[in-house]
Amino acid sequence: MDTFEKNDRCVLCGASSYEKKYYFNPEFGKLPDEVKQTLQIICVEFAEKCGGVFTVEFDSDGDLKLVTNAEEVDALYDDIGAELEIKNLRRTQAELFEELTLFYKVVFLGEQIDL
Numbered sequence: 001m002d003t004f005e006k007n008d009r010c011v012l013c014g015a016s017s018y019e020k021k022y023y024f025n026p027e028f029g030k031l032p033d034e035v036k037q038t039l040q041i042i043c044v045e046f047a048e049k050c051g052g053v054f055t056v057e058f059d060s061d062g063d064l065k066l067v068t069n070a071e072e073v074d075a076l077y078d079d080i081g082a083e084l085e086i087k088n089l090r091r092t093q094a095e096l097f098e099e100l101t102l103f104y105k106v107v108f109l110g111e112q113i114d115l
Contacts, residue, residue: 009065010108012100014055015043018071031103038096042089050082062105064097066090 013024022044024036039056046054052070059065066086070077090097105111 008060009057010104011055011057012064012104013039013043014053014057015040015047016053017047017051018053027108030107031100035096035100038093042093046082046085046089049078050085051077052082054082056100058101058104058108062101062109062111064101064104 011023011025012028013022015022022040024040028036043054043056046068050068051074052068055067057065057067066089068082068086070079102113106113
């Protein structure tokens with residue numbers, strides 16, 4: 001299973017304020033529905049609040065990244081607010097993000113985890 005793109009990242013999900021769309025990577029279909037719904041809420045609310053594009057992704061080491069960017073001509077994009085929102089999400093969703101990281105490392109990277 002080749003989940004990485006050219007830049008060694010695997011996108012779990014994301015939302016775009018430009019296209020008013022949410023994307024969920026079907027390779028993560030085994031995640032519980034509640035987790036999928038929570039991720040959708042996180043992504044869509046972030047895109048609506050801050051603008052631009054927001055993605056939840058994994059790097060080649062399996063570390064979860066919250067990524068936001070905007071088109072250069074987007075004068076409404078709130079880059080300071082976006083960074084603050086990411087910090088808030090890391091704090092309030094820490095348990096979810098830790099569990100997603102563990103899931104990714106076990107299922108996609110084949111790591112053995114000692115419990």
